[in-house]
Amino acid sequence: MSVTAWLAVAVFAAVYVLIATERVHRVAAALGGAVAMLLIGATGPEQAFFSESAGIDWNVVFLLLGMMLIVSVLRRTGLFEFVAIWAARRSRGRPYRLMVLLILSTACLSAWLDNVTTVLLIAPVTISVCTRLGLPVVPYLIAEVMACNIGGAATLIGDPPNIMIGSRAGLSFNDFLLHMAPIAAVLVVVLAVLSRWLFRGAFSYDPERAAQVMALRARDAITDVRLLVVSGVVVVLVMAGFVLHTTLHLEPSVVAISGGLVLLALSRLDARRVAADVEWETLAFFAGLFVMVGAMVQTGILTDLGRAAAGALDGSLFGASMALLFGSVVPSAVIDNIPFVASTSPVVSEIVAASGGTGEAQVLWWSFALGADLAGNATVIASSANVVTVGIADRAGHHISFWQFSRYGLVVTAVTTVLAGVYVWLRYFVLA
Template identity: 55%
Template sequence: MSTVLAIAVFVVAYVFIATEKLPKTAVALAGAGVVLAFGVTDSADAFYSDDTGIDWDVIFLLLGMMIIVGVLRRTGVFEYIAIWAAKRAKGSPLRGMILLVLITAIASAFLDNVTTVLLIAPVTLLVCDRLDIRPTPFLIAEVLASNIGGAATLIGDPPNIIIGSRAGLSFNDFLVNMTPIVAIELVAFTLALRWVFRGSFAVDPARAAEVMRLNEREAIRDPRLLVKCGAVLLAVFAAFVGHSLVPIEPSIVALPGAGILVLLSRVEPRDYLAGVEWETLLFFAGLFVMIGALVKTGVIGNLAELAAKATGGNALVAVMLILVVSTLLSGVIDSIPTWAKMSPLVLALTQDIPDPAHSEALWWSLALGADFGGNMTAIGASANVVMLGTAARSGSPISFWEFTRKGAQVTLLTVLIAAPYLWLRYFVFG
């Protein structure tokens, strides 16, 4: 009964979120309330369990970075970067999108995807405002690039950290095996931008010429505060990048960083808290509880196990099936416990495959599916949800289906490229 109820609540909530008949935060909290009220999960599972509870590391990472961004916004640095980017693109929306996409993808390889999105979104909104063009295509393109770029390294995306830990894979292992395919995917995605976002690049020549005459240095309003923000951000980023060497969770870095910056800046609480997207944080909390109910009742584990058994001992079939299943799961259910459940099953499969190259390919297949699959729907990755929340607060809301139509196309493109890469590298030349 608990299993049926957990599935029913998640499906109904997903339908409401997808159709946008009700506010997604209200739906997520209501779904969480139902599974708690009917005993499918309890407070210990929802609030304290690593496997089935709210991922507080994600919540507090978001909170800390939102506060930092709120303070940083007061310096005028986002306006500076926006004018600089628009001028480097010579007022061309397509060149501007390519520039912002490349910056986002590269940054996401070394920072948490959510952090990158929180920093790039204000710049994008200002670029589009200066050029008087719709920001939605740019925001969607950037978050898709974030999920692609984050696949390149051990620390670029949360699933990579889990997979690296379970498989004993190092930072260098990810660089050697994942960075080449991510580079190929990024080139393909950049070439596809004109087609995926066709109709989004018209701009008034007079507005573009006006931007070219602006002096970006005049945008900086508080140089002293900018220096303080720069020092704190540098320390925070260094701790993020050093995560693979020193096991400190990003949330433990972001929250103290936010606190130190608030003390140094002496900004009023109403100013730095104004940038916190409380609805997004609550949406995540509700979603985590509903997904935790699916994990607790064994739904996620059973699905993964069925997929693992379907391989029939064939290494190539196993690699391709894991790629497809992990892509679909990541697109529908963005949750670290999902990958915590998938990893032991992949580990068991590797023990039945004698060829080291073939067995290692299972892990890279899982990583690629987990990372690229996050682009499939609007709730497929944490960065997607954050970007949608930022867009809504800016007055340029992105609908579930608008994102998903673009994201599904990019997911299909990336998976179609990843499949032959895995075959060629680990089975033909491996």
């Protein structure tokens, strides 16, 4: 590797250590790392700001911004309090029952929305219901964002990496539903069972608080019926736009930002107050992270690693499948799985072509998707949904540290990835 490439690796490693140890705020660390990459020449302004493969993914940034605007308006209708009271009453105030309800609801929602949109909608509800029941917020947020990452793996539109993989491989919505949904459903149930042990300290039942919540009427939480109706119409149109974006030839980011701005205009709210609710720190963190990972792509480091791995597979379809599944876990856990998939999918395409291109070789794409999606649970920065959830928690006064998340995430990632490996082996090599 060149001197610049080695310097890029050093900068990335230093920033990762700063984020992991929390010696420097993650936003400052990411933006500082991005500046360092520019200064050492690992990337340039043209690549950092305008390159689709090695720069800031503006589609992700504006998708987040649009959905944050929508959530900011929705918050003013009382909808989140309504859902929080409904969930608390449905679970009868029982903490573990509530967590299972949130896990299942989040996973189902994430399969039909992208996982970032899902956590933007569900995290405020979780904070509200946990506050009402006197429960610790952090375990519930971590459990549901993990359910979000697993549930999102089920469909083409559920997780941004799936959209990129489907586009490059020519895989349809039904293809993902047929091959990914079965194992995703199993893993959601596994997560619900595993959570009983992982978060066992978060299930303290308070009969008095539970009784108070059971006495509430969810309908009373709605404060602005007109705004709720308008928001509902816009949200339905945005969701339809997400599902039909390939037919409409519109990027999901365009759909989201259009919906956010239209809703803001129709809401008659003070735009400054709505904008104040946007997670600007999260957006800045993503920008810095994209520039750093883009620099790693620009210097050829990730591509070289991928090709070296491809050369070591020696034509074995089963070996290639397992290598893609388990080999995607570590890099997807270290960097956000969106830029990882963007930079690695061309290498996977070469491996698939060398293995026959279609038919049996398609298992390589499913292995790659499972590895990248499930690794999103490993660390705070492994998935966009994780970063957004941590930002929401911080603004609500509930800090989630890197190691606090990873303590649970690494266990869940290990268990679900092994089960996914068994699924791939049984379905495509034993029972095929």
